[in-house]
Amino acid sequence: MVTVKNHLLKFTQKLYHWNLYRAILATLWLVFPLEFVGVTFHIIYETCFHENGILETAWNLKTNLPGFQDLAYLLKSTNDLTFITVSLLLAFFSAEKLYELHVRQSHEHLAGITSLFIYFLLIVETASSLDLPQIATVASNLLIPILIGLLTGFIYSFIERRQPTKITTSYWATTHLIAIFSFLIVFIGALSFIIYQTQLYPNYLFQQVQNLFQSGKQPTFWRIILATTLGNLGHFLGIINEFTTNMGNHFSSEGANLAYLAVHHSLWKVPYPINLHTLYDSYGALGGNGMLLALGSTILLRVKNQQTRLVARLTFGQLLFDQGEALMFGVPILFNPLFFIPLLLAPFLSMTIGYLAISMHLVPPAAYVIPYATPGILRAFLGTNGNFGALAVSLLCVCVSGLVYYPFVNLLDQFTAQNGDELNV
Known part of the structure; x- marks a missing residue:
């Protein structure tokens, strides 16, 4: 390492x-x-x-x-x-x-x-x-x-x-x-x-990826990982369009879960407990693509450089509403090789934690519709009708993602210590 x-x-x-x-x-x-x-x-x-x-x-x-x-x-x-x-x-x-x-x-x-x-x-x-x-x-x-x-x-x-x-x-x-x-x-x-x-080629590629995800009876953990990883990679490179933003937003499982809830009023036996909403939206995108809430928190706890800390303080309220674009500009994260690995790894580990918690029946899957722009840390809690176990898993995901970002934030601190604010010319 x-x-x-x-x-x-x-x-x-x-x-x-x-x-x-x-x-x-x-x-x-x-x-x-x-x-x-x-x-x-x-x-x-x-x-x-x-x-x-x-x-x-x-x-x-x-x-x-x-x-x-x-x-x-x-x-x-x-x-x-x-x-x-x-x-x-x-x-x-x-x-x-x-x-x-x-x-x-x-x-x-x-x-x-x-x-x-x-x-x-x-x-x-x-x-x-x-x-x-x-x-x-x-x-x-x-x-x-x-x-x-x-x-x-x-x-x-x-x-x-x-x-x-x-x-x-x-x-x-x-x-x-x-x-x-x-x-x-x-x-x-x-x-x-x-x-x-x-534009024709991304549309064609998007259609092929969509067909890949929709093959079979239900979305799988690895298909969701592939979709979200491709989306996060695109955002790291500044490629923000329908192809990267909606990469995984075509699973039909969420509607089936809601229909089940309308009849049975129980989260524990919904037909599709593993889908994009129950994993990525609930546990893998807190603070926006790349688990940026964890990155912002780690910067505030660890970084000494005043300029970077200022950016994190200014944007922390935005991260609570899953809007990390300003942080990606100000640190920067876009095109920055120091954050390439954790930007992809942190969501993967967070979704893995969510997957294990749901599969082991420690928490129910988040299937209820929640209001738009709900703070990310509350999405699983509200999506499970107030299950405190889901809230605890969300907090655990932020902590684990913070540990993932920690060594790379240290690298950022070393870089700025050696070169001044070179990353912000």
Whole structure:
């Protein structure tokens, strides 16, 4: 284990010397404040204004709050606009930072503006319609704007470093602009075609994975593990779309369990005790994908670096509502090799604990429908109609996941101690 940790730390240090990776880290840190605001708006909307939100259900806000519909529309629109802006800024800053690291001089933000313009046209073109929610859905995939920004920044820096010194400034400026805009036209067209075509392959792959999971009479533990691991891997790489988000949300077992409950009013003999809801939702995604509630807690208990602790303190309330996106930007966790292993391992162990507890009849499976945006630590408790054993298992999963994250959080602390806040350039 010590050897693995040492190799991982050395690999991260080597990776940091790449301008490409430094540009990504700097971009994530610059965009973190807006992502934090967007996640906060999202939590308010989902808890108070979603038709099945936990606070809306408890207080009947739709009836009791004046102007409920107008407030809901305003908050949802603000939420969508914020996340679209986050994606646009990812394209802008990744191009800017890579250019600055390569050329190390000001360039009037041409690379960032070009990248932002390219990405804006792409999300408008690839959205199924031009309404705000559809554009926001397309913009939720974080990897695409970062790749566009890095490619744009590289091309700008490549041209700049080969600027001829014997040609007059006016001639160079003219040819420079012609080259850039020619590239822009070709680049937009090529990327539009590529993105449109590649959307077909994830959809096909999603259908094949769905067929795999649905084969047989019922979902199995290993099928659920495969689905959730693929989803978490996608989120680690910033690939957030229907394919990764809804990877496992096609099991029909939850409806059968609810139908059984309506007749028998007993959780102990539901037909499908092992499914996505009883394992992943209840025990494997506390704090969001990757058991990030455990990571946030471990950072607050262990990390000495003040910047990392600040991020954890700011986002801890969001983690309670299973919204870990801001933490993934601020630590960062996205594209960070230090957290690749625990991000996949912690949910696996937590679901294993839940599976054993249910299989050994220590706790009933969580089958009751619970309000939307219920804090993750309470999902199993409420889903089992208030079984305190399920709550104890949830707490155990957080503790075990914290132990999984602990050595890797130590690596993060070592890295920042040696290099300062290098992970947040």
